[in-house]
Amino acid sequence: MLKRYLFLVISLFSFSLAANQVVVSDFTVREFIPGAPSSVGYFQLANHSDKNLALSSVSIEQLGRVEIHNHIQKNGMMSMVKLDKLAIDAHSTKVFQSGGLHLMLFSPEAKLIKGETLNAQFNFVSGLTINAKATIVGINESIENEHQHHHH
Template structure:
C-alpha cells in the first residue's frame, strides 16, 4: 500500500511540474525564459510582451520579428533617451550576442502587440511566434500576469 501511495504521489508531482517547465522554450542555441504580459482592460489597443533571451551559442543571433494570431501586428520596441525624454521606438532587430542574455522588460526591449482580438486575464496564455536570423522560428506561449506584477528575474 505504501509503494502504491508513493508511486501515485511521484506521478502527481511529475505531472504538476510539466506546466511550470513548459514556460521555457528554445531552438538551436536560443533559449526563451518566462514570456509574459500584463492583464489589460478589454478595450486596450496595445499590450506589451516580455521575456528573457539567452544565446548559448558561439555566434550572435538576432530576433528579427514576432507575430501572433491574437493580434493584428506585433513589433519589436525599445526605449531611448531623446530630447531629455524617454521615448519608445520600433527597432528592426535585437542582437543577442554569443553567450549573452537580453532582457525584454518594462522600460527596455519589449514586444508591442497591437489591436489584440480579445482581452486576457491572469493565468491565461496566448501563442506567439518569434523569428530569429539563425535559430529560425520558435513558438511560445505568453502567460498573463497581474497588472500590478513587477517581474524580477
C-alpha cells in the same frame, strides 16, 4: 549526391541544435486595459550558441500585431522606438522589461484572460524559429512582479 545529402543532414542537425541553444524564459503578456489600444510583453531571450543572432519578429496567437520596442534617452528625454530587428550576441541574454526592451502588443482578437497561456513564435533573420508560451498576467500583477523583480 551523397555530399549534398550529408550537407543537408548536417545543416538540419545544426539548425536543430541552434534552436535548443536559444531560450525564451519568464514570458508574460499583460492584459489589455479596457479601451487601451495596446499592451506589453516581457521575457528573457538567451542565446547560448556560438553565433550572433538577430531577432526579426515575434508573433503571438490572438494578437493582430506585435512590435519590438526599446526605450532610449535622446536629448535628456526618454522615448520609445520601434526596432526592425534586434541583435543578440553569442552567449548573451536580452532582458525585455519595463523601461527598456519590450514587446508592444496590438489588436487582440479576443479578451486576454489572466492565467491563460498564448503560443508565440520568435523569428530570426537567419531563418531560425523558436516557439514559446506566454502567460497572461493581470494589469496590477505584472506591475507588482516588475517591482519585486527589481529588488532581487
